[in-house]
Amino acid sequence: MKQYLFKLFNEKEYESVYGKNEFKIPSLRVSLVNSCNEDCFYCHNEGAPKNMPVSIQAGDIINTVYLLKKFGLKKVKFTGGEPLLFKDLKNLLYKIKHIADLDLFITTNGTLIKKRIRDLSPNLLNKISVSLDTLSPDVYKFITGKNLLDEVIAGLNILKKNGYNVEIDCVLLNGLNTSKNSIKYAAMYCAENGFDLQFIELSDKMPPGLYSKYYADPCAVLQNAGFNFKKDRTNDRQFFKIGGSKMTLCRCVKDKGEFHSGRRGGLRLLPNGVLKNFLYE
Numbered sequence: 312m313k314q315y316l317f318k319l320f321n322e323k324e325y326e327s328v329y330g331k332n333e334f335k336i337p338s339l340r341v342s343l344v345n346s347c348n349e350d351c352f353y354c355h356n357e358g359a360p361k362n363m364p365v366s367i368q369a370g371d372i373i374n375t376v377y378l379l380k381k382f383g384l385k386k387v388k389f390t391g392g393e394p395l396l397f398k399d400l401k402n403l404l405y406k407i408k409h410i411a412d413l414d415l416f417i418t419t420n421g422t423l424i425k426k427r428i429r430d431l432s433p434n435l436l437n438k439i440s441v442s443l444d445t446l447s448p449d450v451y452k453f454i455t456g457k458n459l460l461d462e463v464i465a466g467l468n469i470l471k472k473n474g475y476n477v478e479i480d481c482v483l484l485n486g487l488n489t490s491k492n493s494i495k496y497a498a499m500y501c502a503e504n505g506f507d508l509q510f511i512e513l514s515d516k517m518p519p520g521l522y523s524k525y526y527a528d529p530c531a532v533l534q535n536a537g538f539n540f541k542k543d544r545t546n547d548r549q550f551f552k553i554g555g556s557k558m559t560l561c562r563c564v565k566d567k568g569e570f571h572s573g574r575r576g577g578l579r580l581l582p583n584g585v586l587k588n589f590l591y592e
């Protein structure tokens with residue numbers, strides 16, 4: 312297993328993230344499905360093309376988690392496509408939390424929270440991240456191709472009422488949600504509801520024409536809105552606090568040849584059962 316895992320990282324990459332000590336894999340991202348009920352124009356589907364055959368079952372994921380626990384696995388994050396489309400979610404979350412005793416996270420577009428709330432629990436999930444790039448219905452429809460903003464807001468209200476730890480993920484898209492007012496409105500909405508907010512730099516894994524049209528320098532956008540982010544010493548990420556809510560900035564790794572200590576990484580399990588490595592900062 313160790314040799315197999317080493318093949319996924321080149322040695323320099325691995326050392327830049329975890330150092331030269333014992334071989335460890337603290338973090339696993341699981342793409343439960345590659346389908347989604349939305350159609351965001353920037354979607355890269357976590358590196359799992361929509362035509363990828365989906366074969367992964369809850370049992371396969373649980374077995375993988377057990378194997379990786381021997382390599383220091385502490386945290387599992389479920390993504391998609393849209394992970395709330397995975398039918399066996401309740402059983403999966405329960406087993407991994409109670410038998411493997413790991414920290415569990417899920418990233419969802421939020422549109423199905425109302426329908427699937429019985430399969431979730433604040434006791435099982437350390438945090439639920441909800442993708443929400445805008446609070447404007449028209450811009451939301453433009454970005455996601457769907458008119459589902461009301462469903463997301465209703466889902467967020469349910470999470471708040473039930474005491475979930477919620478983070479809003481907001482991808483910065485030039486001209487769509489980067490104005491001073493948009494940024495301040497997003498920050499105020501999160502602060503008022505007790506949600507954390509993560510601003511995410513647009514990934515270049517999309518057609519170059521669209522990328523150059525919608526890419527915005529996150530530092531410039533946040534400075535323009537009057538937020539002076541500072542570095543968090545514990546994880547090297549930039550952050551800002553409003554009341555009890557924490558705003559953070561998640562940047563993309565563009566140059567894989569350039570390594571530094573602020574970078575983090577882990578393994579990604581795709582819906583066809585293949586494991587891959589990933590890096591972010």
Ligand code: SF4
Pocket residue numbers: 347348349350351353354355356391392393420442455
């Ligand atoms: S909600 Fe997420 S998975 Fe679905 S289309 Fe948008 S970016 Fe892709």
